[in-house]
Amino acid sequence: MLPIAEHAFGFDDMLPDRRPSLSVIDPTAGSGRLLVPFQQAGHHVLGVELDARLAGVAARALGKRAVRQGDILAYGSLIPTDAWQVAVINPPYGLWWPIPEDSPYHNFELASAHNIESQHFVLELVTGLLARYQRGLLLGVFSGTFFDHNPRAAAFLGKHYQVVANFRLLKPFEAEYGIGVDAAFVVAIRGAPYGEKQPPLTGTFESGDGPTLIRAVNAAFDEIRRNPYYMPHQPTGLGNPLILYLRAYHNNKLPHVPDLSMAVEVDADALPLRLTARGVSAGNDWAAAWLRFYNAIPLQAYDAAQGTYAPLGEAYGSLPNILMGGVDQSRERLAALGFDVALTDHDAAQIELRARRYARDRLPIRELEPMEYLAYYADGPITAQATAALPGGAGEEAVVLPAGATYELRSRWFRRDEQVGEAKEKGKYLQRTFVDRGYLVLRFTPAEEEHDGVELKPFTVEEINPKAVQALVDAFGLPQVATVEDLPALAGWKHRLARFLDEHQAAAGGRRLYDIQALDAARMATKSSVALLYEMGGGKTATIAHWAALRGYRDVLIVTPASVAPGLIEDLGNWGFPARRLTHGLVSDLLARKRRHRLARQRVKTARQRSSRTAADEALLRHEEDRLRLEAELARKRRHLRNLKAIRRKGKARDPQAIETEIEATSRDLDSLGRQLTAAYAALGDVAPDSLFSDSRLLLPTFYVASYQDLSLGDHLGIFDPWDHDHFDRDGNYEDTVRDLRGARCTCGAPRKKTVSACPRCGASWRGEGQGGGRVCRRCGYVAWTMGQAPKRVLPVVNPEDAPWKQRQARRERIEVRREHRLAARSGGLIGEDVFLSTYHQWPLGRRVKTLFSCVILDESQDAKSKLSLRGAASRGLRANGKAILTGTWIKGYVDDMFWTAGWLLGFGSPLWPFPVQGRFGPLPAPVRHLRIHHPRVRRHL
Numbered sequence: 001m002l003p004i005a006e007h008a009f010g011f012d013d014m015l016p017d018r019r020p021s022l023s024v025i026d027p028t029a030g031s032g033r034l035l036v037p038f039q040q041a042g043h044h045v046l047g048v049e050l051d052a053r054l055a056g057v058a059a060r061a062l063g064k065r066a067v068r069q070g071d072i073l074a075y076g077s078l079i080p081t082d083a084w085q086v087a088v089i090n091p092p093y094g095l096w097w098p099i100p101e102d103s104p105y106h107n108f109e110l111a112s113a114h115n116i117e118s119q120h121f122v123l124e125l126v127t128g129l130l131a132r133y134q135r136g137l138l139l140g141v142f143s144g145t146f147f148d149h150n151p152r153a154a155a156f157l158g159k160h161y162q163v164v165a166n167f168r169l170l171k172p173f174e175a176e177y178g179i180g181v182d183a184a185f186v187v188a189i190r191g192a193p194y195g196e197k198q199p200p201l202t203g204t205f206e207s208g209d210g211p212t213l214i215r216a217v218n219a220a221f222d223e224i225r226r227n228p229y230y231m232p233h234q235p236t237g238l239g240n241p242l243i244l245y246l247r248a249y250h251n252n253k254l255p256h257v258p259d260l261s262m263a264v265e266v267d268a269d270a271l272p273l274r275l276t277a278r279g280v281s282a283g284n285d286w287a288a289a290w291l292r293f294y295n296a297i298p299l300q301a302y303d304a305a306q307g308t309y310a311p312l313g314e315a316y317g318s319l320p321n322i323l324m325g326g327v328d329q330s331r332e333r334l335a336a337l338g339f340d341v342a343l344t345d346h347d348a349a350q351i352e353l354r355a356r357r358y359a360r361d362r363l364p365i366r367e368l369e370p371m372e373y374l375a376y377y378a379d380g381p382i383t384a385q386a387t388a389a390l391p392g393g394a395g396e397e398a399v400v401l402p403a404g405a406t407y408e409l410r411s412r413w414f415r416r417d418e419q420v421g422e423a424k425e426k427g428k429y430l431q432r433t434f435v436d437r438g439y440l441v442l443r444f445t446p447a448e449e450e451h452d453g454v455e456l457k458p459f460t461v462e463e464i465n466p467k468a469v470q471a472l473v474d475a476f477g478l479p480q481v482a483t484v485e486d487l488p489a490l491a492g493w494k495h496r497l498a499r500f501l502d503e504h505q506a507a508a509g510g511r512r513l514y515d516i517q518a519l520d521a522a523r524m525a526t527k528s529s530v531a532l533l534y535e536m537g538g539g540k541t542a543t544i545a546h547w548a549a550l551r552g553y554r555d556v557l558i559v560t561p562a563s564v565a566p567g568l569i570e571d572l573g574n575w576g577f578p579a580r581r582l583t584h585g586l587v588s589d590l591l592a593r594k595r596r597h598r599l600a601r602q603r604v605k606t607a608r609q610r611s612s613r614t615a616a617d618e619a620l621l622r623h624e625e626d627r628l629r630l631e632a633e634l635a636r637k638r639r640h641l642r643n644l645k646a647i648r649r650k651g652k653a654r655d656p657q658a659i660e661t662e663i664e665a666t667s668r669d670l671d672s673l674g675r676q677l678t679a680a681y682a683a684l685g686d687v688a689p690d691s692l693f694s695d696s697r698l699l700l701p702t703f704y705v706a707s708y709q710d711l712s713l714g715d716h717l718g719i720f721d722p723w724d725h726d727h728f729d730r731d732g733n734y735e736d737t738v739r740d741l742r743g744a745r746c747t748c749g750a751p752r753k754k755t756v757s758a759c760p761r762c763g764a765s766w767r768g769e770g771q772g773g774g775r776v777c778r779r780c781g782y783v784a785w786t787m788g789q790a791p792k793r794v795l796p797v798v799n800p801e802d803a804p805w806k807q808r809q810a811r812r813e814r815i816e817v818r819r820e821h822r823l824a825a826r827s828g829g830l831i832g833e834d835v836f837l838s839t840y841h842q843w844p845l846g847r848r849v850k851t852l853f854s855c856v857i858l859d860e861s862q863d864a865k866s867k868l869s870l871r872g873a874a875s876r877g878l879r880a881n882g883k884a885i886l887t888g889t890w891i892k893g894y895v896d897d898m899f900w901t902a903g904w905l906l907g908f909g910s911p912l913w914p915f916p917v918q919g920r921f922g923p924l925p926a927p928v929r930h931l932r933i934h935h936p937r938v939r940r941h942l
Contacts, residue, residue, distance in 0.1 A: 001088050004217050015815070016811050021042055025086075030051075035062055072122070087129060099115055124156065135247055141169075141186075142184045161190060166187075226243060275330065301333075379410055384476055387401065484527075501518065556702070557852075560860060640666055711875065796817065857883075875901075885901060
C-alpha cells in the first residue's frame with residue numbers, strides 16, 4: 001500500500017529528504033502490519049486495536065505512541081476529523097456492534113436501528129476522518145463479496161469517494177494465515193458527495209502478483225487525475241502539472257488522540273496519602289487530583305525550607321519541609337487538608353535516615369561569620385534569655401523584650417527597591433536611582449498578651465538594621481551551630497589524608513598540600529557535593545584532586561574552558577594524578593567497560609534466579625564463587641604485606657632477614673592471586689578493576705578533562721587547530737606569547753578571527769562565521785575543527801530490484817556521501833584520497849557522558865552559569881555521585897545565575913536546595929542559609 005499512497009501524493013519525483021510526512025490511520029490495526037511500511041518511511045501513523053496481545057505486538061513494531069489499545073467505538077468520537085491524509089483499513093468481517101441512542105454513531109448512514117456491521121462502521125468512520133476536497137486517500141481490504149452483497153455500502157463508497165480501483169484478490173491470506181477466502185481491494189480518493197465521478201479500474205488478481213497490481217493502480221490513478229488543462233507545448237511543472245497529485249503539507253503533524261487506557265475509575269470517598277523518603281505520594285488518582293489542586297490554588301502556607309510562602313501541597317508535603325518540621329507535624333497538617341496519611345515502618349526508617357543525612361550535609365564547613373548566625377534561628381517558639389529593648393523607628397517607642405517571654409519566630413527573605421541618594425533635577429524631570437535589595441527578616445509574634453506585667457508586642461528584625469540585630473542577640477543570644485569539626489568521622493578523614501600524602505609524596509615530586517589546604521580537603525571529604533571558592537592561585541586544582549582521591553572516586557570528569565584544559569592536565573600530572581583529555585574514543589572505551597561489567601553482573605544474577613539451572617549456569621556461579629574467594633584472599637594478603645612493610649620501615653623486626661623473605665613470598669602470592677583473579681573475571685566476561693592490584697589504601701582516580709566547548713558545541717567556540725597570540729603592553733612593547741590556544745579566543749579575550757584572519761591553507765579570509773572564525777573554509781574546504789579521521793566512504797548504488805524502502809535508504813546515503821566527496825574535492829587534495837575529515841559527524845560529548853563518571857567537577861563554573869546557554873544546559877545535565885564547583889567568582893553578572901549552578905550542585909528540589917527547576921528564586925534564601933558561603937568577595941556581593 002505504501003507505493004500506491006506515495007505515488008498518489010507525487011512522492012516519486014521528490015528526493016527522500018524533501019518529502020513531507022503523511023498522517024496515516026488504521027482504526028482496526030491488529031498487529032500493525034499495514035502501518036509498519038508507512039512508519040519505516042518516516043510518516044506519522046496511528047493504530048487502534050482492542051486485543052491487548054495484538055496491541056502489544058503493534059506497539060513493539062510502531063512504538064507506544066503510535067498505538068491506542070481499546071475499543072474503536074470508544075475512540076472513534078475522539079479522533080480528529082478531516083485531519084488524515086491516508087486511511088489503511090482491513091476491518092473484521094461480519095461483526096455487529098450495538099449503537100446506543102445517545103451514541104454519536106446513531107446518525108451513521110450505514111447504521112441499522114440499533115447496531116452496525118463492522119465493515120460498514122469502519123468505512124463510514126474513516127470517511128469522516130480523511131481530509132476532504134480530494135486530499136484524502138482510502139486503501140481498504142474488505143471481504144470478497146462485501147460490495148456485491150451490500151449495495152448500501154457500494155452506494156456510500158461511490159457517493160463520498162472517487163474510486164480509483166476495486167479489485168478482487170483471490171485468496172490473498174491463504175499462504176500466510178491459511179484462510180482460503182477472497183478479498184476486495186479498494187483504492188479511493190475522498191471527494192465531494194455529488195461530484196462527477198469516473199469509472200474505476202476493476203478486475204481480478206492472483207495472490208503474489210503485487211508489482212503488477214501496484215503498476216495497474218498507479219496507472220489508473222494517473223488516468224483519473226490527468227490534468228485536463230495540461231499544455232504540452234509548455235514546460236511541465238507546478239504551473240503546468242501533467243498529473244494532479246493529492247496535496248500534502250511539509251509542516252504536517254500527527255493529530256492528537258488521547259490514550260483511553262490511562263483512564264481509570266477513582267474512589268472519591270477517600271484521599272489516601274503516603275509519606276515516603278521522597279515526599280508525599282498519592283494513594284489513588286483522586287488524592288493526586290486534590291494534591292494538584294492544593295498546589296494550584298492561590299491559598300499558601302509558610303514554607304520553612306524556602307523561607308517564603310508556597311502552595312499548601314508543597315509547604316506541607318515536600319521532603320525538605322518534612323525533614324525540617326518532623327513527621328508528626330507533617331501528618332497533622334496533611335490530615336487537616338482532608339488526607340488519610342499513612343506511614344509504613346520502612347518509610348519511617350528511610351525518612352529518619354534522610355533526616356540524619358540532611359543534618360550532617362547542612363553542617364557548615366567552617367565556623368560561621370557573625371552575621372551568618374542570623375540564618376540559623378530556627379522557626380518556631382523561642383524564649384528570651386535576658387531583657388532587652390528593641391529601638392523603634394521614627395516617632396515610635398522602643399519594644400521591651402522581657403526575659404522569659406515566648407515568641408513564635410518566622411524567618412523569611414525580603415526583597416524591595418530602595419532609593420539611593422537624593423533626586424536630581426534633569427530639565428523638567430526628577431531622576432531617582434533605585435537598587436534592588438534582598439535581606440533576611442525575622443518576624444516575632446508573642447505567644448501571650450503579656451509577661452510579668454509587660455505587654456508583649458509583635459516586632460520585626462531586619463538584617464540591615466544593626467541596632468535591632470544587637471537587641472535581638474542581647475535578648476535571645478546566638479544559636480548554637482555545629483560544624484563538621486564536631487563530627488566524629490572527621491578525625492578518620494584527617495588520618496586517611498595524612499597517610500595518603502605520605503604515600504603519594506614521591507609521585508607528586510615532593511609536593512604536599514599546605515596545612516590549610518589539607519584541612520579543607522579533609523573537611524570537604526565529609527560531603528559529596530562541595531564548592532571550593534579559593535582566589536586565583538590558591539591551589540583549587542590540587543585541593544579538589546585530593547578530595548576526589550580521599551572520597552574514593554575512580555573516574556573523575558573535570559569540565560573547564562578550552563584555554564585552561566592543557567594547563568590543568570599539566571598541573572594534575574605534576575601532582576602525580578593521571579589526567580587525560582577526554583575524546584569520543586575514550587568515551588566509547590569507558591562505555592564499553594561499563595556495559596561489560598553490567599552484563600557480567602546481570603548474567604550472574606540471572607543464573608542465581610533460575611529455578612532449573614543449566615550446566616553453563618552452574619559453571620558461571622562457580623566462577624563467581626572463585627572471584628569472591630580470591631578477592632577476599634587478595635585483600636588479606638595485601639593487608640599482611642602492608643603490615644610487613646610497616647614493621648620493616650619502623651625497624652621493629654626481630655629478624656630482618658625473615659621479614660625480607662616473608663615480604664618476597666607474600667609478593668609472589670599476590671602476583672599469583674592477581675593472575676587467578678584476572679582469569680576469573682575473564683570467565684565471567686568482565687575485566688578486573690585496577691583497585692584490586694594497587695598496594696595503596698587509596699586508589700588514585702583517573703581525571704578526564706573536557707572543555708565546555710567539547711561538552712556542548714553550541715557557541716562557535718569549539719576546539720580549533722592550535723594557534724598563538726602575541727601580547728603587547730599599552731606602549732606597544734612585546735610581553736609574551738600565549739601558545740597552542742585551541743579556543744576561539746585568547747586568554748586576554750582577543751578572538752581567533754583577528755589573529756588568524758585567513759585560511760591557513762589557501763589564504764582566503766573567513767566570512768560569516770562570527771568572531772570565532774570559520775569552521776570550514778568556503779574556498780578550499782579546509783576544516784578548522786580538530787576532528788577525528790574517518791575513511792572515505794564508497795558511493796552506494798541503488799538497486800532497482802530492492803524493496804522500495806531499501807532504495808530510499810540508499811538514495812539518502814548517496815546524498816550524504818556525495819556531500820562529503822564534494823567537500824573533499826574542494827580541499828584540492830589536501831585532505832587525501834583515503835582519509836576524510838568530516839564536519840557532519842562531530843557530536844557534543846555532553847550527550848554521551850551524562851551518567852558515565854562517578855564524580856564531576858566544574859572548573860571556572862561561572863562560564864556555565866546561564867539558564868539558556870548550551871554550556872549551562874550541558875553542564876547541568878551531568879549526573880554523578882560526587883559533584884564539585886571550582887571558581888573564585890561564583891557570582892559574575894547577575895545573582896540569579898547562581899541559582900542554576902547551585903541547583904546542579906545540591907540537587908533541584910533536594911533538602912539542601914528545596915527549589916525545583918521551575919520554581920522561584922526571587923528571595924535569594926540559598927547563599928546564607930544552605931550554601932554556607934565563607935568567601936569575603938561573595939559576602940560583599942550578597
